Amino acid sequence: MFRFMILVLTIAAAAVLGFVIDAQSRTPVEHPERQIEPRTIFAMGRIEGVTEEIELRPQLAGRIEAIRVEEGQVVEKDAVLVELDDQQYRHEVAQAAAELELAKAQLEHLMTGARPEQRREAAAKHRVRAAELERAQLAWKRISELREAKAVAPQEADDHRLTVAALTAEVEAAKAQVDLIEAPPRQDEVHMDQARVEAAKARLELAKVQLDRTKLCAPIRGQVLKIDANPGELTGPESPQPIVVLADTSAFRVRAFVEEYDAPRVRIGMPAKIKADGIPGKEFSGKVVRFSPYMTRKELWSDLPSERYDTKTREVWIDLDRADGLVVGLRVEVAIDASAVAN
Numbered sequence: 001m002f003r004f005m006i007l008v009l010t011i012a013a014a015a016v017l018g019f020v021i022d023a024q025s026r027t028p029v030e031h032p033e034r035q036i037e038p039r040t041i042f043a044m045g046r047i048e049g050v051t052e053e054i055e056l057r058p059q060l061a062g063r064i065e066a067i068r069v070e071e072g073q074v075v076e077k078d079a080v081l082v083e084l085d086d087q088q089y090r091h092e093v094a095q096a097a098a099e100l101e102l103a104k105a106q107l108e109h110l111m112t113g114a115r116p117e118q119r120r121e122a123a124a125k126h127r128v129r130a131a132e133l134e135r136a137q138l139a140w141k142r143i144s145e146l147r148e149a150k151a152v153a154p155q156e157a158d159d160h161r162l163t164v165a166a167l168t169a170e171v172e173a174a175k176a177q178v179d180l181i182e183a184p185p186r187q188d189e190v191h192m193d194q195a196r197v198e199a200a201k202a203r204l205e206l207a208k209v210q211l212d213r214t215k216l217c218a219p220i221r222g223q224v225l226k227i228d229a230n231p232g233e234l235t236g237p238e239s240p241q242p243i244v245v246l247a248d249t250s251a252f253r254v255r256a257f258v259e260e261y262d263a264p265r266v267r268i269g270m271p272a273k274i275k276a277d278g279i280p281g282k283e284f285s286g287k288v289v290r291f292s293p294y295m296t297r298k299e300l301w302s303d304l305p306s307e308r309y310d311t312k313t314r315e316v317w318i319d320l321d322r323a324d325g326l327v328v329g330l331r332v333e334v335a336i337d338a339s340a341v342a343n
Contacts, residue, residue: 045256061236252323263314
């Protein structure tokens, strides 16, 4: 009996040892926990107006004559901001206007023809030459009869003959002048003078455009954010710095830069909270109204130790419910509630 109990215990111990070895030899199956996306998207952003900052430079190179606005001033569309020295361009407009008047006068003269006084003068000259020719022809007739009778010297006869020939040519020239004055204008001459008038008009319009470009005007209604110029300085379209920066600040919005991990989750209508270090203890609310269809290089940083600088961002625009105390260009922290639209 004792031996039987020892045998049973031995078999039981072997079975337990087998189960332990089998359990240890199997690879444990791990069941990872489900990764839950964060409900809030954090990003850096900055305050903008209805439009971005518009950098303005004059279209012509020149010296600044006057600056008509001040920083912070709200101006209407087409208001003059800066004037350049326009003396040269005013003279060019006056010259082009005079050339146009001259071209019109030439066309009018061609169409109306000569004045009555010129017509009468040309006809009188023709009659005078015709009378002189008739007298010379009569004299030549008498000289010819005397020449046959050898009663006149050959030299005198030749002189009378040449006088008749010269007067005949003068009569023809006078008659041609009368015909020219009386004739209507030729079509090709009319076209040439009309073309001169159109060319003069174009030169005048071009001169006016150049004169208008000496004034730098506001392209929109907005607020002057910055003026980087002084009267007397030289400026132009290639100036490295704009002389005026303008933006429509009738309303404010936030341009947020969402990093690439969170960029695909942004949706229109997501609510957002905005805080600014410059306005402590105050929070602004808004809503996502637009976002960029592509990623760009990061251009706004938080300077935190965990900041990533090699990432790309997606630009997201947020309309604010209110904007009291905000300033264009102010850096803000943005928290977008990604669960509101997702749910």
